[in-house]
Amino acid sequence: EAQVTQNPRYLITVTGKKLTVTCSQNMNHEYMSWYRQDPGLGLRQIYYSMNVEVTDKGDVPEGYKVSRKEKRNFPLILESPSPNQTSLYFCASSNPGGGYEQYFGPGTRLTVT
Amino acid sequence: AQSVAQPEDQVNVAEGNPLTVKCTYSVSGNPYLFWYVQYPNRGLQFLLKYITGDNLVKGSYGFEAEFNKSQTSFHLKKPSALVSDSALYFCAVSNTGKLIFGQGTTLQVKP
Numbered sequence: 013e014a015q016v017t018q019n020p021r022y023l024i025t026v027t028g029k030k031l032t033v034t035c036s037q038n039m040n041h042e043y044m045s046w047y048r049q050d051p052g053l054g055l056r057q058i059y060y061s062m063n064v065e066v067t068d069k070g071d072v073p074e075g076y077k078v079s080r081k082e083k084r085n086f087p088l089i090l091e092s093p094s095p096n097q098t099s100l101y102f103c104a105s106s107n108p109g110g111g112y113e114q115y116f117g118p119g120t121r122l123t124v125t
Numbered sequence: 126a127q128s129v130a131q132p133e134d135q136v137n138v139a140e141g142n143p144l145t146v147k148c149t150y151s152v153s154g155n156p157y158l159f160w161y162v163q164y165p166n167r168g169l170q171f172l173l174k175y176i177t178g179d180n181l182v183k184g185s186y187g188f189e190a191e192f193n194k195s196q197t198s199f200h201l202k203k204p205s206a207l208v209s210d211s212a213l214y215f216c217a218v219s220n221t222g223k224l225i226f227g228q229g230t231t232l233q234v235k236p
Contacts, residue, residue, distance in 0.1 A: 016168075045224075054129075054215060054226040055169075070223070102168055110157045110219040111176045116168035 014039045018103050018117035025093055026125055033088045033120050035103030042108045044086040046078065048099040055102065061086055062108060093124040127152040129218050131227035138206045138234055146201040146230045148216030158199040159217040159224070160190055169215065175199060206234045
């Protein structure tokens with residue numbers, strides 16, 4: 013089954029404790045992206061990757077890191093999480109180009125206390 | 126700058142009635158337009174998209190959307206709403222590969 017998987021689905025952590033949210037897709041997509049969803053703000057892009065070893069900042073990259081060492085994986089790293097990073101996070105993948113729909117993972121709900 | 130506006134936070138409709146969820150956009154050049162739906166505790170699912178051609182686009186679950194270039198709108202429609210259509214709907218625009226989302230509209234369909 014074609015899908016995007018994320019782990020963990022739920023995470024409660026404390027300020028400053030490094031964490032990684034994994035994302036993997038099995039559709040051989042070149043483009044991958046991370047979003048955060050906050051009430052009233054829709055989805056905002058954090059980082060994206062056009063291909064392996066190619067990543068770039070989205071609209072809200074502060075406090076986040078990413079890497080793309082393999083085509084299928086695109087982990088999101090929070091080196092020192094803060095409470096304002098409490099949010100719902102989505103990973104997505106697609107074929108390259110603006111006309112392709114993105115496939116979304118199930119989401120990771122992160123709470124930073 | 127590209128932007129998407131969904132002017133209604135919530136739309137309420139009775140089951141069996143037609144529904145419309147509104148979306149307007151601002152983007153330079155020719156946009157690609159999308160609608161996604163999010164059910165509770167789920168990721169976003171693609172509903173439909175406009176790339177070029179016919180202004181009326183048909184998608185999943187009986188939904189359709191009308192592209193209006195002069196009004197820069199891309200409203201989502203369905204002729205007869207179902208209770209199971211109740212969800213959060215997002216409009217999105219792209220012309221460079223990056224998706225810009227609206228803030229979302231909650232659709233509530235009452236029996």
